[in-house]
Amino acid sequence: MTSLFNPKLMVLDLEANTVTEVLTRLSDRLIAEGYVKESFTRAILERETEFSTGLPGLGRGVAIPHADPEHVNASVIAVGILRHPVQFKMMGNHDETIDVEVVFMLALKESHSHMSVLQSLMDVIQNESLLKQIKEAATQDTLLQLMSANIA
Amino acid sequence: MIKKRVLVACGTGVATSVAVARKLENIFKERGFGDLVEVSTCTVAEMESKASKFDLIVTTAHNSKPMPVKVIMGVAFLIGRGTEPVLQDILDTLGLK
Secondary structure, X not given: OOOOOOHXXXXXXXXXXXXXXXXXXXXXHHHHOOOEOXXXXXXXXXXXXXXXXXXXOOOOEEEOOEOOHHHEOOXXXXXXXXXXXXXXXXXXXXXXXXXXXXXXEEEOOOOHHHHHHHHHHHHHHOOHHHHHHHHOOOOHHHHHHHHHHHOO | OOOEEEEEXXXXXXXXXXXXXXXXXXXXXXXXXXXXXXXXXXXXXXXXXXXXXXXXXXXXOOOOOOOOOOEEEOOHHHHOOOHHHHXXXXXXXXXXX
């Protein structure tokens, strides 16, 4: 099975001040590497506005932006570690904001073949020490290893 | 025996609805309700048209439209905290103990 992770899509120290900047930076990377169509950026931004993806992970805020499969060429998950927290609106409750530090941008071609990936992503979000390791990963390879080992 | 039917909805229908649906299925199985409940997923856009065929809707996207069945927020299952009261609400709504 092809890996859902690519070191080129591990962005450490992502400098951004707004949700739009964060999402555009990661989406641009996905487009450059051929995983998604150019329409993905707009789709992700619109989706985040309509149905926010900020979640209070255990210990630190995370976000799991994603868009319709029609914009995806090949499934992959991009990871962005933010240099400083950016406020996202909380999933299901737009009145609450989450200070997000780690972003998992999901470019998934179809849902049902990635069930276990989504489940394990949820486990990661609920694992305080793992989230800390992810946030503090010093190299793209370290991050790649952490993700591959914990998400399948 | 007619099964209880739960519809799990999210914005795109591909990520969080699937994750929460599977989580709920596991919980139902653990509690012995595995054979009594059927869980399906859909997008928020489809929710309204499908609602009447279900006993309960669980969603991870905010919803303000009135629906023919009860709508319960399921984000707690993604976060892993605060799930017990939500689960109780779900079981009560379905008439399961």
